[in-house]
Amino acid sequence: MSPPIIDRAAASTPPALARHIRGLSDRAIAWIFIAPTIVLLLAINIFPLIWTIRLSFTNFRANRTNAPVRDVGIDNYVSILTDPEVWQPMQATAHFVIWTILIQTVLGFSLAWAIDRKFRGHGFWTTVILVPMMLSPAVVGNFWRFLFQPQIGLFNYGISAVTGVPPSSFEMLGSVALAPWAIVIVDTWMWTPYVILICLAGLRSIPDYIYEAAEVDRASPWRQFWTITLPMALPFIMLAVLFRGIENFKMFDMVNLLTSGGPGSTTEVASITLKREAFEKWRTGYSSAFAIILFVTVFGLANIYVKALNRVKSR
Amino acid sequence: MAEIRLEGVTKRFGRTAAVEDLSLTIADGEFLVLLGPTGAGKTTALRLVAGLERPDAGRIAIGGRDVTAEPPAARDVTFVFQQYSLYPHLSVYDNLAFPLRSPTRRVPEAEIETTVRELARLLQIEDKLKNRATQLSGGQMQRVAIGRALVRRPSVYLMDEPLSSLDAKLRADLRLELKRIQVDLGATILYVTHDQIEAMTLATRIGVIDRGRLVQVGSPREIYEQPVDTYVAQRLGQPAINLLPADLLPANRLAAGTRTVGARTEHIRVTPADGQARGRVKWVEHLGDQSHLHIALDGHSLVALVDPDTALERDAAVDITLADPLCFDAAGRRIG
Numbered sequence: 001m002s003p004p005i006i007d008r009a010a011a012s013t014p015p016a017l018a019r020h021i022r023g024l025s026d027r028a029i030a031w032i033f034i035a036p037t038i039v040l041l042l043a044i045n046i047f048p049l050i051w052t053i054r055l056s057f058t059n060f061r062a063n064r065t066n067a068p069v070r071d072v073g074i075d076n077y078v079s080i081l082t083d084p085e086v087w088q089p090m091q092a093t094a095h096f097v098i099w100t101i102l103i104q105t106v107l108g109f110s111l112a113w114a115i116d117r118k119f120r121g122h123g124f125w126t127t128v129i130l131v132p133m134m135l136s137p138a139v140v141g142n143f144w145r146f147l148f149q150p151q152i153g154l155f156n157y158g159i160s161a162v163t164g165v166p167p168s169s170f171e172m173l174g175s176v177a178l179a180p181w182a183i184v185i186v187d188t189w190m191w192t193p194y195v196i197l198i199c200l201a202g203l204r205s206i207p208d209y210i211y212e213a214a215e216v217d218r219a220s221p222w223r224q225f226w227t228i229t230l231p232m233a234l235p236f237i238m239l240a241v242l243f244r245g246i247e248n249f250k251m252f253d254m255v256n257l258l259t260s261g262g263p264g265s266t267t268e269v270a271s272i273t274l275k276r277e278a279f280e281k282w283r284t285g286y287s288s289a290f291a292i293i294l295f296v297t298v299f300g301l302a303n304i305y306v307k308a309l310n311r312v313k314s315r
Numbered sequence: 316m317a318e319i320r321l322e323g324v325t326k327r328f329g330r331t332a333a334v335e336d337l338s339l340t341i342a343d344g345e346f347l348v349l350l351g352p353t354g355a356g357k358t359t360a361l362r363l364v365a366g367l368e369r370p371d372a373g374r375i376a377i378g379g380r381d382v383t384a385e386p387p388a389a390r391d392v393t394f395v396f397q398q399y400s401l402y403p404h405l406s407v408y409d410n411l412a413f414p415l416r417s418p419t420r421r422v423p424e425a426e427i428e429t430t431v432r433e434l435a436r437l438l439q440i441e442d443k444l445k446n447r448a449t450q451l452s453g454g455q456m457q458r459v460a461i462g463r464a465l466v467r468r469p470s471v472y473l474m475d476e477p478l479s480s481l482d483a484k485l486r487a488d489l490r491l492e493l494k495r496i497q498v499d500l501g502a503t504i505l506y507v508t509h510d511q512i513e514a515m516t517l518a519t520r521i522g523v524i525d526r527g528r529l530v531q532v533g534s535p536r537e538i539y540e541q542p543v544d545t546y547v548a549q550r551l552g553q554p555a556i557n558l559l560p561a562d563l564l565p566a567n568r569l570a571a572g573t574r575t576v577g578a579r580t581e582h583i584r585v586t587p588a589d590g591q592a593r594g595r596v597k598w599v600e601h602l603g604d605q606s607h608l609h610i611a612l613d614g615h616s617l618v619a620l621v622d623p624d625t626a627l628e629r630d631a632a633v634d635i636t637l638a639d640p641l642c643f644d645a646a647g648r649r650i651g
């Protein structure tokens with residue numbers, strides 16, 4: 001009979017290596033395992049960040065690497081923060097972030113609540129609801145372009161069926177008034193399931209006996225919702241808001257595919273402006289400064305928010 | 316305050332009958348304790364009365380009103396859950412005030428405050444009122460849970476092993492306190508426990524439950540002195556009753572047809588004997604106010620109670636006789 005597999009594995013380790021490994025302390029072994037990750041993190045996250053900070057104080061242009069690079073101090077920052085045109089992408093971003101979060105949170109939590117109430121076939125519908133999230137943003141962007149087509153788009157026909165206005169009388173992606181809402185609609189379609197998932201986790205974490213106690217204490221369903229369901233699910237809801245907020249602040253792919261920032265610059269969110277400055281106008285130094293400003297903004301907001309979240313959680 | 320009446324109540328979970336054909340009336344102002352081991356169906360019985368479970372068969376009436384189909388809120392009951400069912404995000408004060416703040420019965424905030432503070436004093440959690448429910452020890456949480464049941468004046472109080480997670484001293488205190496509250500209020504309480512001391516000290520009547528069936532109901536004295544069968548006899552008495560073959564020991568009186576005798580410590584006479592005696596002391600347990608004598612006898616073992624200053628020691632030979640033991644037939648039913 002052959003020896004157990006674990007003994008064979010031990011025996012087949014080269015003696016020199018085995019002795020070597022045995023000589024290492026736990027701490028050393030831990031470092032060996034972490035090292036590749038740290039190196040990778042430094043190489044693809046930390047180093048580019050530091051490099052970007054450095055570039056943001058220069059007039060460097062990535063398409064003219066031979067041109068002399070001049071140190072311009074904080075000029076890039078000054079010109080961004082004093083440029084009235086910069087407020088356009090900031091406003092477009094704020095519109096997009098605020099409305100997607102608001103709609104997705106309300107919708108996501110309500111749907112999660114409905115699913116949690118266990119109606120017939122809820123398992124099947126939970127799966128169906130999650131499908132959009134599994135698609136690639138490129139696919140989603142492209143097929144919503146079709147849905148939004150005034151002549152053949154299903155979306156326009158749907159709206160027309162409900163409201164009676166002719167389907168080709170409005171252009172979701174081509175109109176200055178509607179385009180900002182078109183991207184909100186698509187993002188909501190795609191990411192509400194994600195909010196549902198997180199809220200469901202929150203709702204499922206509330207033990208049944210708390211509701212039973214409330215039931216015996218004669219709390220109405222309304223009061224149960226406000227004094228039990230909502231406060232106890234709140235940390236989860238806030239987490240969903242944080243994830244969606246960070247994600248949408250740097251939204252690029254879907255909006256770029258749907259409208260490329262247009263019409264005009266109505267849907268030009270910050271990351272699209274950034275791409276134009278960096279890879280169309282090749283103002284590398286300037287766009288680096290812009291990226292740093294965005295980064296600091298998101299980082300600052302997220303930090304304030306996480307503090308609030310921790311306060312809610314520790315209650 | 317009201318009477319609870321259960322008529323042929325049955326509740327099944329899949330194939331296990333958690334409660335089977337339970338008929339029981341708890342009189343107005345009575346403290347009825349359901350006693351049984353884990354899994355006997357005690358919790359299920361309470362949840363049926365509270366309305367947290369619907370019976371598969373039978374009727375439940377509270378205060379003469381059929382509530383079988385009514386939700387918990389309509390039944391006017393309070394419930395102490397076996398696990399601490401506090402609202403974790405509320406303070407202790409708000410937990411206690413929660414049942415009073417029901418919009419259907421507007422209680423003035425000042426009155427709530429008086430009630431809550433008085434109750435907190437009673438349960439020795441005054442200094443914890445501002446704490447969050449999650450910042451308490453297990454014993455404190457359970458006291459808050461008990462307090463939440465006592466803060467209202469419902470028709471009936473339902474309690475599911477409320478003292479089992481407390482330490483011995485606090486348990487003894489709260490036992491007295493609960494009994495006093497019940498007498499003061501004239502409250503109807505249905506109380507569930509696996510602890511025979513709680514059952515003996517608290518109950519007006521005890522209901523012994525086994526695998527979903529009510530085996531016997533009676534005053535603690537009746538249950539102790541006249542158990543209907545060996546199962547009930549084993550539930551009460553500390554140390555537990557000795558069940559021995561009828562012909563093992565001489566007894567002053569045995570009913571005809573006795574197969575098993577039930578000898579509680581008070582039925583056993585132990586006398587020191589010479590080396591020929593059949594009984595041997597295996598060990599002596601000194602408990603302070605009394606001592607337990609573990610005796611081996613022809614392959615059986617039994618426990619007797621002796622004075623703390625007993626001269627008997629390990630390996631001493633003893634003679635044993637029985638005085639008025641309980642007599643059970645072949646099926647375990649008591650016949651004398």
Ligand SMILES: Nc1ncnc2c1ncn2[C@@H]1O[C@H](COP(=O)(O)OP(=O)(O)O)[C@@H](O)[C@H]1O
Nearest residue numbers: 328331332333352353354355356357358359360
């Ligand atoms: N919700 C439930 N689902 C399935 N079985 C249950 C449920 N509640 C109780 N039971 C079963 O019913 C029996 C009685 O349980 P329970 O009333 O909790 O007993 P006790 O409170 O006396 O320990 C047990 O066998 C238990 O497994």
Ligand SMILES: [Mg+2]
Nearest residue numbers: 357358397475
């Ligand atoms: Mg139980």
